Amino acid sequence: MTDSEPAMARSLAEKVARESYGRLVAYLSGRSGDLAAAEDALADAFLAALEKWPDTGVPDNPDAWLLTIARRRRLDDWRKEKVRERGADHLDLVADELSAAADLDEGIPDRRLALMFACAHPSIDAAARTPLMLQTVLGLTAIDISARFLVSPKTMGQRLVRAKARIRDERIPFLVPEREELSTRLPPVLASIYAAYTNGWMEIDGAKALGHEAIWLARVVVSLLPQEPEAKGLLALMLYAEARRSSRQGRDGEFVPLDQQDVRLWDRAQLQMAEGLLHEANANGPTGRYQIEAAIQSAHVARCLGGGSNWHTVVSLYDVLGKIAPSPVVTLNRAVALARMGHRDAALADIDALSGDARMADYLPYWAARAQICADLGKRTEAVDAFTVAIGLCWSEGERRYLEEQRSRILS
Amino acid sequence: MRYMLMLHANEADGQAVAPQDMARFMGQMYAYQQALEKAAVFISTDALVSSSEASIVRVKGGEVSVLDGPYADAREQLGGYFIIDVVNIDEANKWAARCPAATWGSVEVRRIRDRSEYAG
Numbered sequence: 001m002t003d004s005e006p007a008m009a010r011s012l013a014e015k016v017a018r019e020s021y022g023r024l025v026a027y028l029s030g031r032s033g034d035l036a037a038a039e040d041a042l043a044d045a046f047l048a049a050l051e052k053w054p055d056t057g058v059p060d061n062p063d064a065w066l067l068t069i070a071r072r073r074r075l076d077d078w079r080k081e082k083v084r085e086r087g088a089d090h091l092d093l094v095a096d097e098l099s100a101a102a103d104l105d106e107g108i109p110d111r112r113l114a115l116m117f118a119c120a121h122p123s124i125d126a127a128a129r130t131p132l133m134l135q136t137v138l139g140l141t142a143i144d145i146s147a148r149f150l151v152s153p154k155t156m157g158q159r160l161v162r163a164k165a166r167i168r169d170e171r172i173p174f175l176v177p178e179r180e181e182l183s184t185r186l187p188p189v190l191a192s193i194y195a196a197y198t199n200g201w202m203e204i205d206g207a208k209a210l211g212h213e214a215i216w217l218a219r220v221v222v223s224l225l226p227q228e229p230e231a232k233g234l235l236a237l238m239l240y241a242e243a244r245r246s247s248r249q250g251r252d253g254e255f256v257p258l259d260q261q262d263v264r265l266w267d268r269a270q271l272q273m274a275e276g277l278l279h280e281a282n283a284n285g286p287t288g289r290y291q292i293e294a295a296i297q298s299a300h301v302a303r304c305l306g307g308g309s310n311w312h313t314v315v316s317l318y319d320v321l322g323k324i325a326p327s328p329v330v331t332l333n334r335a336v337a338l339a340r341m342g343h344r345d346a347a348l349a350d351i352d353a354l355s356g357d358a359r360m361a362d363y364l365p366y367w368a369a370r371a372q373i374c375a376d377l378g379k380r381t382e383a384v385d386a387f388t389v390a391i392g393l394c395w396s397e398g399e400r401r402y403l404e405e406q407r408s409r410i411l412s
Numbered sequence: 413m414r415y416m417l418m419l420h421a422n423e424a425d426g427q428a429v430a431p432q433d434m435a436r437f438m439g440q441m442y443a444y445q446q447a448l449e450k451a452a453v454f455i456s457t458d459a460l461v462s463s464s465e466a467s468i469v470r471v472k473g474g475e476v477s478v479l480d481g482p483y484a485d486a487r488e489q490l491g492g493y494f495i496i497d498v499v500n501i502d503e504a505n506k507w508a509a510r511c512p513a514a515t516w517g518s519v520e521v522r523r524i525r526d527r528s529e530y531a532g
Binding site: 127149150151155358361362367385388389390391392393394395397400404 | 436439440442443444445446447448450451452453501502505506509510512515
C-alpha cells in the first residue's frame, strides 16, 4: 500500500505543524504555567497551518509562521476585552512571550520534555496525564481522543480543563528533573506515553488508534533525553508492535494472531529501527521493564521470521521481567510461552493461580489464553466456558468473530 | 455504584435480521452476561417484548389517556437493560462499549440514584 501524494503532503504538513505547535505551547506557557492561555493564543494559527500547509507546502520557518499569525489574529482582541474578564496577568505574560518568541534569532528552544514532566507530575490525576500530553504536546483535541478513552468529548474536555487549572494554580514546574530525581519522575512520563499506545492498541471499532501519536511522544523523549535507556526501550517496544499493525487484521477485519500473521506485511524499516534502539538501550545491560518487553517482542519477531522456536528465551525474559516488574499480566504471558514449549499442565496451573486476581476477571487475554490452553489439553467444557467469557469481553467485531470461530471448532 | 445500561434499538430493523444472525447475536449477549458475572459486576438484566404491545398512560388535569405504544416519533425503542455495579461512569462506559447491542443500537448509561441520596 503506497500513500498518495496529497496524503503524504498532508501527513508531512501535519507532522511539522504539530511539532511546532508543541514547541510553542511549551515555550509560551513555561513561565506562567498557563497552558490554556498558550493554547488559546495559538489555536487559530494552528488550525490555519493544518488547513493551508498541505496545499502550500510547509514554510521554511514553521515556528515563525505560526507566531506571526498568532500575534496578528489573537493579540489585538485579546488585549482588548476578553482578557480583562478572566484576570489578565497570565495572558499578558503569554502575550509578552509571544512577542519575545517572535523576535528570537536562534529559534524557539525545545521545552516539550519539561512540559511532559509537568503533565505527568504526581499532583496530576493519573487518568488525565495521557490526554493532557496528547493535547498540549501534539495539539490533539478532546474530540480527537475522547472515543479512545471511552468518555464523551465534553467529559474529556472538562478533565483537561481541570488538569490545566491544576498545573497553573499549583505552580507545577515546567522542568526536566535533575539526575537523582529522574529515576522516580521519568517512569510516570513513560507510563503515560505507553498508556496512549496500549489504548491505541486495544481494538475498539470506530475509535481511531493513537499508536502513531504515542510513538511520536516517545521520540520526543528519546531525542531530548538520549542517555535514558528506558525511553529507548519504550520506543523500541512500541515500534515492534506498530510494525505489525497492518497484519493484525485480515481482509474482512478479522483478528489474526501473531503466529499466523503474514510477515510480508510487517514494516521492516520500523522493525530495524526497533532493533537498533533496543541494542542501544541494552548497551549497559537490561535495566528496565520496557527494554525487557522490547526484547520479548524482538524474540517473537525473530521466531516468526523463520528463526526457529525460541519460546525458552521468551520464558526466561519473562522471568527477568517478573523480578523487576511483577504483575499478573507477566505471569499470564509467561504461562502462554510455557504452553507453547509444550508444558501445558504447568501453564494451566499458573493460570489457575491467577484466577482469584480481580485484575484478570475482565482481562480479555487472560480468558483467551485460558480457553486455548484448556482446548489444547482436551478440557472441552472449560475451554468453551472461557471462550464464552472472552467473547463477552470483546470491544471489536473482528476479535469477537475470531473467538467465536475458535470456540465452534471445539464444539464441532 | 449501580448503573443501568439501557439498550435501545430499532425494532423494525431487529425483525428483519436473518434467523442465523439473530442466533449469533443472542449468543453474544449470553457471552456478555457471562463476562459481567465473572467480573462480579452483574446485578440483573431483562429483555422487553416489542413496544407494539406497550401502552402509554397519562393522568393529567383529571384526564386519563391510554395510548398504544410505541411512541410514533421515536426511532429506537427500549428493548432491555443490564444493571451493573462498578466504581464510576468510566467503567460503566467500558462495559457499555463491550455490549453487543451497542453494535446494532445504542446503549444509554444511567447511574441509579442511591438510597443515601434521598436523605436530608
